[in-house]
Amino acid sequence: MSGSAPVTYREACRQALRDALLSDSKTFLMGEDIGRYGGCYAVTKGLIDEFGEERVRDTPLSESAYVGAGIGAALVGMRPIVEIMTVNFSLLALDQIVNNAATIPHMSGGQFAVPLVIRIATGGGRRVAAQHSHSLEGWYAHIPGLRILAPAVLEDARYMLAAALADPNPVLIFEHVMLYNIEGALDPAVTGVDIDHAKVRRQGSDVSLIAYGNGLIKALAAAETLAGDGISAEVIDLRVLRPLDTVTILASVAKTRRCVIVDEGWKSGSLSAEIGMRIAEEGFFDLDAPLRRVCGREVPMPYAAHLEDAALPQPADIAAAARGLVRPA
Amino acid sequence: MSGSAPVTYREACRQALRDALLSDSKTFLMGEDIGRYGGCYAVTKGLIDEFGEERVRDTPLSESAYVGAGIGAALVGMRPIVEIMTVNFSLLALDQIVNNAATIPHMSGGQFAVPLVIRIATGGGRRVAAQHSHSLEGWYAHIPGLRILAPAVLEDARYMLAAALADPNPVLIFEHVMLYNIEGALDPAVTGVDIDHAKVRRQGSDVSLIAYGNGLIKALAAAETLAGDGISAEVIDLRVLRPLDTVTILASVAKTRRCVIVDEGWKSGSLSAEIGMRIAEEGFFDLDAPLRRVCGREVPMPYAAHLEDAALPQPADIAAAARGLVRPA
Amino acid sequence: MSARVHLDHDHVRHLLRQMIRIRHFESKCVELYQAQKILGFLHLYDGEEAVSVGVMEALSPEDAVVATYREHGQAIARGIGMDVLMAEMLGKQEGCCRGRGGSMHIFDRESRFYGGNAIVGGGLPLAVGIALGDKMEGRPAVTTCFFGDGAVDEGEFHESMNLASLWKLPVLFVCENNLYAMGMALARAEAETDLARKAAAYRMPGVAVDGMDVVAVEGAARNAVEQVRAGGGPQFLECRTYRFRAHSMFDAQLYRAKDEVETWRKKGPIGRFQDWLMKNGLIREEEVHRIEADADAEIEKAVAFAESGTLEPVEELEKFVTMNQVPA
């Protein structure tokens, strides 16, 4: 795949999957409608024609069984990449993920590893209401034994998968549905990414905006607005939701002394709380102002467009929160 | 039931269930082994003999279906009290709880309510390892539409259920397995409790210890130790994990200016993070010291007793954390 | 066709009208979707109209219905007004769910229509509970639960079928077998493709019927409902049908051949019933035209109602997240 030509996030995900299938015969894809249908978000389109039904495996509507089957296959040395269409459906497989995938290595005293990758589409904004639009990745970030990734930029969409497959532990990759169509060029010089560190996506000195997934896009937009007001915002892309890269977060806050955390998930008990608490524990004396969050409103996602927009954090909300810290009324 | 005679927490739960069955013909119990077996923790023992198989309904091992059936029965005006043996098994019913119980009232534009109560045994300490010992109540506290209760004292074990049944919304009651055998006398003057507020269980002036469930017992023990060292600890029992009573929390912290949050759940993303973050947002200027947490270690619960004890917060850990805040080295 | 259905003039015209109303309503939805007035997912019932029209004829007002996300037909056949339905699809507060549910989440308290569920299989446990509640309260109601062939793959199907049968609950399980779950052909998803047989694993009577034949569906549904109402416990009814259009508006239909669709179209429930009625002199062409005209007029009124509807103030966003009381 020519890196310099513009690609979409969707295409970057597809190239990553194709690479994985080409480079390791133990890798296979498994999920609902990833084959003949081409993937509910068209990410896997064409792969079944190239790799066949065995390695691009359409499953029945049996989330618990096929995710559990992915765990079993990983236990015997395969490198399954399982797809769950939407994070709400992943609740049907949660028993397998939490009670088996996350426990077996420890429970067995290290006799078995579970080198499994699960790709899950997440997030709101597509007007698909209260059973298809939530952001539960922060929830998964609570579970010991799992690594949780949230690619927000093309480079991560393209290269996080390979790093996830190299990890001997279960890795969940959350792809935000609003990102699939973003387009850009991949730097041909870059051929891989780490899955350990957060990244500063924009340097700034007045306030740190900490975000991930689609929230990053919104934080970057807010930073642009703030620049117009003469406020220099630093934007951190968490990238890895578990384990959290506290070092990068604290370094930024130590510099800016102010922090707004952006999370599309429901505010109470969201990942933003953990990030804020770590700052309050370890960076307390660096702060010149209270911590702030801009999160999803605590409602099942409504269908009506104006209500869904009101339920999700928007760039203007982020900019306003930052302004409030830098220039308190 | 004579309130003044000493009762166990288990007995208090049982009396509450019996009252509910006596006072409302629309109330019934449903769950695994609650009838003939007498309840896996003997809470429902004898109730099937008194109320019959229809109202004390043993279910097959079908967590998703019988919890969903509870939701359906609630939709048509019944007041089901569903029991899930252990919080780990509740993952099998999570789709019904999150995608149906928590969404239908809002999604239907207020046409339907789900007046359902779910009782779930939670927590570690019984040497039953990595598939029976976790504390996921903080996870549930993330879900809009649910009320989450954690009775830690006899009075709450005895009276929270009635309040939960009076709530037109789904209420989850988490009973910590280490509390069932605690014993004491119920004040006959008390005939009910609210399910809105946290409660100060011990007054203090130097540091606030915020806890719930079995963590409260440990926090109280720590406060006793601290008193010996001349440190006056205030102990807050959250009681209600959603919605959180931020007012009571902030009032205590404003008074003591120092705070240790106790949570038996895995630290990252636990409820302790949300509590700390709220203090960092709203009580920041009241704090004289960084916030501290004493939480469960981030491991699947090990079987070996010494390892399980090391994985759980202990009174000594809480006391040490409080001392560190009051008398920094 | 079944003898249990009285094919008098009024009734056959009613059946035809119901199917036409659904078909025309959904054609209008497609227009509105292309005009981006309806957003999100839109799952059409085109080709499956005979199923809910036939089944609903067997139900009484006190019965309950649990629907899927492909439920416009189920909703219209149950008697929900096109106006509040269309307003819901347009996200207006005049909609049956105040615009919060949308196409996949139609609820209607008055007709005991318990939603529009977009988790495949997620409605089955609810149906079991609704039937349990009705039975415990001595209400004579039957709960009819619609779901697709794909839902049969889910564990919730297995658990719910067993619970309903074990407890002899008044549930009619209606499987709309349109041979595909999104792009997944039944034969690629199920080791046993004869779905009616699955009922046997729960000692539940199971019948398969031609879901393209509205009278056959009504007859089978009447038989089943009668037995359920008599206290015989749940019944399983498989309606063999086909989806003429894409799964949703995002579907390129790579998984099936055009001529497969064409062959099925010839068996279309509306055309087939209409021809049969005319051949047997049970309806005249003008009547059909009038029915179509009436349906279109009704739909125009519904669209006007929806278009002139208002948006719920964002201040009300959190209303009903928790209820202040159980609606009487």
Next chain:
Amino acid sequence: MSARVHLDHDHVRHLLRQMIRIRHFESKCVELYQAQKILGFLHLYDGEEAVSVGVMEALSPEDAVVATYREHGQAIARGIGMDVLMAEMLGKQEGCCRGRGGSMHIFDRESRFYGGNAIVGGGLPLAVGIALGDKMEGRPAVTTCFFGDGAVDEGEFHESMNLASLWKLPVLFVCENNLYAMGMALARAEAETDLARKAAAYRMPGVAVDGMDVVAVEGAARNAVEQVRAGGGPQFLECRTYRFRAHSMFDAQLYRAKDEVETWRKKGPIGRFQDWLMKNGLIREEEVHRIEADADAEIEKAVAFAESGTLEPVEELEKFVTMNQVPA
């Protein structure tokens, strides 16, 4: 009894020895539990020994096993050493899982024993995946998955049975039907109590065998494994057995009558097989005594090993929460 099993002297003595080893091992576990050296839940296999002893005879070393939380018998019959097993129960780092799993979570890489699963039904999807992986890699292995009658109620059973049959995977599903799930009698939990019939819903061959007859179990298991290995896809084997003791150590057994238990005890797999062997001159009393003595000696050694074992340093608590590499 089945003709497929060669009842030569060595073999019958081996079968008896295996059952006696399990029974005596567990009697010792009860003592250690009462002495509070074994903690938590302890689920005994007393009465069910013929099931795993018979089934394991049909397996080869390259085959895989997925077990339940009632798995001491499954583990011993599979060949896991009593020493590491007992050390595990005592929570010592010399245990097969370094004391982290305990009684309900026995794992053993060498014998491809994939756990000890304490979520009822939770092992079935794993078995499907293990078989899938082996098949994709061209390994001739058969995955045997043990589960109880209660697991049949779970959605994971339904989904896993379908997946295994649909994909023709080499899985032997062994249902240990002991008529109770904790206190829940099969007839109160399942609308269809003839569990072997459930396999038909997945077009999977299903057979029921007397689980109190070790030779019958071995014969049935050999038949099933042979067909699975031949590529015929999965098989379902229901072993009809009974649990003589409480579900776990916390069970007052309010749900069943004492004489029901007594009647079953008379059909006990060990006594019955022993009598039959002696009646047919296939074994002498002294041999039985020697087998028992050998078993007791082996158990004493195991207990000594476990007692003298050490506790894992708490500093290692978080080791293996995440792995540094996939074990070779």
